Each structure stands twice: as C-alpha cells, then as structure tokens.
Amino acid sequence: MVTIGDVAKAAGVSRSTASYALTGKRSISTPVRQRVLAAVEELGYTPNAGARALATSETKVLGLLSRFLDDEFAPAMLQYVLGVTNEARALGYDTLLVSEEDGVHALQRLSSSRMVDGFVLLNVAEHDDRLPILSAAPQPGAMVGLPADTSGFDVFDLDFVASGRLMVDSLVDLGHREMVLVSQPEDVVVRGGAYVWRLANAARARAEERGVVLHHYFGASSQPQIGTDLHGYLDAHPTATGLLLNNEGAAAALPSVLSARGLHAPHDISVIGRYSTDFARTFSLPFTAIDSAADELGRRAVRQLVARIEGGATTALPHVLELIPPAIDDRGSTAPPRKAL
Amino acid sequence: MVTIGDVAKAAGVSRSTASYALTGKRSISTPVRQRVLAAVEELGYTPNAGARALATSETKVLGLLSRFLDDEFAPAMLQYVLGVTNEARALGYDTLLVSEEDGVHALQRLSSSRMVDGFVLLNVAEHDDRLPILSAAPQPGAMVGLPADTSGFDVFDLDFVASGRLMVDSLVDLGHREMVLVSQPEDVVVRGGAYVWRLANAARARAEERGVVLHHYFGASSQPQIGTDLHGYLDAHPTATGLLLNNEGAAAALPSVLSARGLHAPHDISVIGRYSTDFARTFSLPFTAIDSAADELGRRAVRQLVARIEGGATTALPHVLELIPPAIDDRGSTAPPRKAL
DNA sequence: CTGAAAGCGCTTACAG
C-alpha cells in the first residue's frame, strides 16, 4: 500500500508538507506542490480512510437508517434512498445503508463506533424510538417524517395537512359532492405513521367545511387484499364520484380494479393520489397525484445534515422544520362529475 | 469519547489486556475478564471503528455497487439490495451503498481508500467496465450477473438459459403452439445485459426443437410505452395463446392491458413472467412466474464474499459460478389453450 | 514556506 510517506519521499519533502499540499490547509510553494501532486499521480496514492478518520474524527460517511416494512410500500422507499445517496455523494459523502429492523440498535452501533459523521432517518414515526438515541448521540441527524416533538432535530416532510385539504378542494372545486378517501392500513397509524391521520383529518375537516361527504377507509397495502378493498368501497358508495388515495398500494392496484368494473378516470370517476413522480412513471400510474417529493425530501435532509456537520459546534445552525407544500402532477384523471345531480 | 484506555484504567489492567479480553485473541483469567467487561458496560465503551480499521486493516464494511438505470426496472433492484444488506448484517458487516452512475470511479475510490473489505456488484454486464478495476483491487468481489469472462470472480445469477427453456416447455406441455416473448428493451442488451438474450435464445431454440412458433420482441421498460407495445404484440398475433415476459415493466403493465382488452389469464391467454416473489406480492402481479431469486442471489454473493474475506489469502477458496435453477411460482395464470385448434 | 514530532485509538508481536 502506498502511503503519504512514499509520496513525501518521491517528492523529496516531509510528510507534513505532502499532507498540506493535498489538503490545502496551508500554503505550499507552487514547485513543491507540483512535485507532490506528480508523486501522487505516479504512485497512485489515495489517503487511507481509516487513518484519516482517526486523525480528523471525520469519516465522510453518512448513516442512512431506513425501514422497509411490509405494510408500507417498499418500492416507494427507494426514491428516498436514492435522493439521499445521490445528494450525499454530490457533497462528498458516502452512505452506509442500514435496513435492519432494530433501528435503535443500529443507530447506537454506528454512533458509538464513530463510523459515520451524521444520520439520516427515514420513515420517522410520531414517537420514534430512535429519537432519544439520536438526541444523545454526538453526531447530528436529519429526518424525513414528522415526529411529535421536533425540538433539537432537522425535520423534513411533505405537508400532509395541506395535502389533505388540496385533495378535497380540487375535487369539490370541480363539482364533486361525495368522495372516498383510502388511507394506508391502520397498523401504519398505530405504529406511529402520523402522516396518515394528518392527511385524513385535514381532508375530513375540509370536507365538512365545504359541506360535502367524505368516506374514509384504511385500505390494505398490497394485493390481493387492497383490490378487494377497493371494490368494496366502490360497491358501498355507488354515488361517490371521487377517489382520494393516500396509499401507494391502492394506487398501484386501482387500474386493474377500474378495468374490472369497466370504469374510466376521469369519465366515470375522478382520482387523486399521493405518490412520487418517479413512482408514477415506473408503475405507469395514470392518476393525477400530489407528488410525495421523495427525492427532494431525501436531498434536503442531506443538505441540512451536511451543513450542520461541516458548520461545527461553533456556528450553531438553527434547527429547521420544513414541510414541503403539496404540488399536483396533473395526469388528467380529474374532471367535473358525470353523475352529478 | 471513552477509549480502551479508560476501560483498562477502570478495570485496573493494561490496555493490551483489555483489548485481549474483548477480542478473545488470547486467554484471560476469568476474574480479569469479568472486570474488563464490567468496565465496558459501565462506561458504555465501543471500539472506534477507524482506529480498529487502521490497526487491523479490516473495516467490517462491504461496498455495494448498484446501478439504477432508467430502462431497467428500478424497484426490482431493491430486492437485491435488501438481500445484500440483510445478509451482510447477519454476518457482522455494514454496507456502503453506492448508486452513482460512474461505477468504475466509485470502485476505485472505495478500494484505494480502503473503506471496505470487499465488493458486491449488482447488475453486472457482459463486458462490465468495473471488472478490470475489481481484478486489480486488493479487496475481493462477488457479483450478481454473468459477465463474459468469469475467471477470478465469484459469480451468481439466475440460470436464464434454463429459464427460457422452462417457460417454453411449460406452455408447450399444456398444448400451446404459438406464443409471444417480451424481453427487456434492446438497449439493455446493447449495454451488455446478457441475461436478456440468454433467455431469449434458449427460448427460441427450444421452441424450434418442439416445433412451435415463438415471436420475440424487445419491449419498453415503462409506461405508457410498454402498454402500447403489449397491445401491439397482441394485435399482431391474434392466434398466439401464450405470453412470456422477461421484463418487469411489462409484467406490471399487463393487468391493465388485459383488462382493456377484456382478456383474462389463463382463460383467454396463458402468461408466465420472470420476477421476484416479493416483487409479485408488492405489485399484485397475478401471473405465474419464474422467481428471479433476487434476495437469494444477493445473500449468496455476500456469503461467498465474506467467506473469501475471512478465509484470507491462505485458504485460497476456489472461485464459484453459481447459476440458480429456475423455480416457478404458480399463480394460476397458465392453462391449456382455449383457442387451440 | 517547510520539517520534526506528537497524537488520534486501536491491535499485536515481544518479553516476562
């Protein structure tokens, strides 16, 4: 293995000079720097990451704590992961991906062994058991998902309250008077997926304000159950003219369900979903939807995290809570209700 | 930060004794070990990963080089990734996920900086530009995907040749005489995705042997194009009674296409796909399919890689080439042809 | 502008 000592020898300088020439942390005369860089090139030198981490206490690695739960749509998580890894790389960091169920333990392990400079937590629950650990950890952490208590954290999420209102308003403005909202399974809520009721409560409140009927259900998250569920909702509410989906699995299953019933959106029913643009493209979902902004949320979390890491304790960056306002990707699945009276 | 020196002091022993008590690399009297372990517990000591890596030249981290290409079905890749990370963790390793497009550069960076003990390469192409780098690297690597030259590597893949034969045989045995095979897009092949033609060529050869007609197409990988493509194939071959899919995007799009045409599998047409069991569950795909064994392939690659890492240069483990025989998940989408003459 | 030296926190031959 070629070390900085080899480089120094080849360039005819001391190890410290070689190091400074590479880090740029003090000025080095041009000819000397040239010689060092030439030696690096010739010998193919790359600093040893472990040695550098030991000396600087910086690993240039971020820990990404993700959860791939059966009852949330695993592939939708991929968009967040890619947003995080790509932004991290752009900022000079590598990403350690942790998918183990025991996030608490993983967090403790990576933190106390100083393997990473900071953490990104995905899928944060309302009372997330990882948060106390993160608070006590020497490394900062940013999260995607809104916990009950955000103090001391950098938090990024879609504004699900505004999203619920927007879904309802969009259809009511078009003339719809009765609609069905399909949320994620109830155990997602029980586990602390607060975004489910944030959207649902906001939608219900807005429906009431506007004097329209909103039927709310917790659907299954995967087939065949969600298909059966959707048929059931449509059977139960034959006069409903709008369908709101806060459930990726339901969105993926809906085209088959509509086909089976001989229905077309928006001719027979208007549909608004909530999922990422990439997800829609990948799964061919033809429905107008609120973009869940997965990639963007992952990237923002990383940017803030890196700013905090590199700012050091001195700058004392204030903690942020960013709720991204919902944006609608119009795919033409909404229209005035045909069966409207 | 609590170091092994603190532990040693608290336990009243030397640092080396504390270290040995923890690693178990030489025998330590029970009372001394007890004291050391108690001190570790009390102080909450965890070894510093960078320092350990520097001293031992082992990082206990694997590098996972994945590619998320637009024209291959990104969510299908997730299954491989999870197989890798979960198996790695079970064997005591963390996983550095690299998704950057420039895999060659990433490999070089992680290898020369000694950030990882070994590599898992996903989505390996026939003439993969990462392989020369891997050959020259000091760390071993295992791969999922079959390159043209496997010498010096541990290679794992689905047996796509047997898969192509199995698809054809399954339908021919049921009485089908004309079918359509939809492969991944042609640019996947151009880029070196040899599995596409491995399956297609085997299927064509077997069809010829058995005296049946097989129409072969390279379909798009995502909507709306693949939907249009599928309609086109079905229009072009109205007498075909079987559909073989080596294209996840096509499988995801097929339910809508069949619905739109008023067709049902297997009543009107028999369908066999090729994708992972998890993928089928997540996307509600109702088709009989050859399991792509994504999770299993990822796990096998990791097991072999770790065995090679831990075996050291001494044991000189022979390199393996494992092609997993195809297994069919029967979801009831095949039957004797109704329109058979 | 440059060098010699100390130190980061471990592990592991070398002695006893």
Place this chain on the structure above:
DNA sequence: CTGAAAGCGCTTACAG
C-alpha cells in the same frame, strides 16, 4: 496469564 511498547497512516499544532 499479563504488561510495556511499537506500529497502523494520517493530520496538525509547534518551531523555525
């Protein structure tokens, strides 16, 4: 069975 010391490959005050 245990300890003192060297060394892994960097960075960075301390001197000049």
